[in-house]
Amino acid sequence: MTVRAPELIPVAAPWITAREGDLCREAALTAWGPDHYRFNREFEQSFARYLGVTHAVSLPHATAALHLGLAALGVGPGDEVIVPAVTWIASVAPVTYVGAAPVLVDIDPVTWCIDPAAVEAAITPRTRAIIGVDLYGSMCDWPALRAIADRHGLGLIEDAAEALGSSLNGRRAGAFGDVAAFSFHGSKTLATGEGGMVTTDRDDLLARIQALRDHGRPPGDRFFLNTEIAFKYKMSAVQAALGLAQMERIDAMIARKRQIFAWYRDRLGHRRDIRINAEPPGVENSFWMVSVVPDAGCPLDKFALMAALRERNIDSRPFFSLLSEIPAFDSRPEAARFLPPVPRGRLAATKGINLPSGYNMDEEKADLVSRALIEVLDAAAPA
Ligand SMILES: *Cc1c(COP(=O)(O)O)cnc(C)c1O
Numbered sequence: 001m002t003v004r005a006p007e008l009i010p011v012a013a014p015w016i017t018a019r020e021g022d023l024c025r026e027a028a029l030t031a032w033g034p035d036h037y038r039f040n041r042e043f044e045q046s047f048a049r050y051l052g053v054t055h056a057v058s059l060p061h062a063t064a065a066l067h068l069g070l071a072a073l074g075v076g077p078g079d080e081v082i083v084p085a086v087t088w089i090a091s092v093a094p095v096t097y098v099g100a101a102p103v104l105v106d107i108d109p110v111t112w113c114i115d116p117a118a119v120e121a122a123i124t125p126r127t128r129a130i131i132g133v134d135l136y137g138s139m140c141d142w143p144a145l146r147a148i149a150d151r152h153g154l155g156l157i158e159d160a161a162e163a164l165g166s167s168l169n170g171r172r173a174g175a176f177g178d179v180a181a182f183s184f185h186g187s188k189t190l191a192t193g194e195g196g197m198v199t200t201d202r203d204d205l206l207a208r209i210q211a212l213r214d215h216g217r218p219p220g221d222r223f224f225l226n227t228e229i230a231f232k233y234k235m236s237a238v239q240a241a242l243g244l245a246q247m248e249r250i251d252a253m254i255a256r257k258r259q260i261f262a263w264y265r266d267r268l269g270h271r272r273d274i275r276i277n278a279e280p281p282g283v284e285n286s287f288w289m290v291s292v293v294p295d296a297g298c299p300l301d302k303f304a305l306m307a308a309l310r311e312r313n314i315d316s317r318p319f320f321s322l323l324s325e326i327p328a329f330d331s332r333p334e335a336a337r338f339l340p341p342v343p344r345g346r347l348a349a350t351k352g353i354n355l356p357s358g359y360n361m362d363e364e365k366a367d368l369v370s371r372a373l374i375e376v377l378d379a380a381a382p383a
Contacts, residue, residue, distance in 0.1 A: 013358030031237035065181030134163030165286035319352025
């Protein structure tokens, strides 16, 4: 072992400046009474403008955005929702909150996003919606998913929690679903600690979301005459101030993410024994997490790879597992009924890792991580 970081390189880190501090202070001191929603409104407006969508609603997290999206589309008990088999569990858990059943389908081994052909093959009379996830900043084949959704009369939900700033054919992630979800968890591209946003172009869905996220109050209700029992999902003004400060330099933030990926690509892109994040023609990837998937010949699984990097003082994350193979899905075998015995997403799900991709990265750190990874892969390679 020759490569070792002098101090631990974390896998994620936000980009917080004095501007965030100033706006949070202003929000804490002034965002009360009639002005309590001012920072949220400004954050939502700048977010919607950036995406090129009509409506954005700030929320406590992306999980709430997905829950509200499903509820606003009317998905409920007895319904099935088609989801990718490899994603963070938050993409899928809200399906169960509305009483519906998630149906797992395979992902594309290159883009790591849901495979439209697998979606088509999993449609039943009970299917009500499709959730596509723009994994690690990659873009789903949204034109194909839209065609399938329209042909079968299904709702289309975009989990863009990891894809702020990515685009497909000039349209930004979050502009493709009937509703889209974003996360501002501390590890994400834009961070408010915890936080999320739901976006939509549809006035009818916006109205449902506004009522559902505020305990079923009709618009402007001041008399506490709720018309239904619903949910309470709001973002605080101080969090919105954090988000607003970051939206002021969103282009620089996305450029930084792309720079971090470029440093890694220059050092790892030539390796024939690994695959890194895809950027097919028409896609601009904001590379939330630089990810590496060794080929089948690599004897190390993702946990062994992480341990070897950890010995070198480098933090990493495992690629998301096949949901059908984690304990939470033991009680839902029927969720996996359309998955092949060896899904094409299995290689990434068992061998892939995310490399340090936070805003604290510089070229020197990316170089060190790359050299460490190469050392680990070469040492493990069968002779
Ligand atoms: C982070 C994440 C979420 C959930 O975001 P929260 O804000 O933590 O609710 C959902 N989907 C994906 C793909 C994510 O990465």
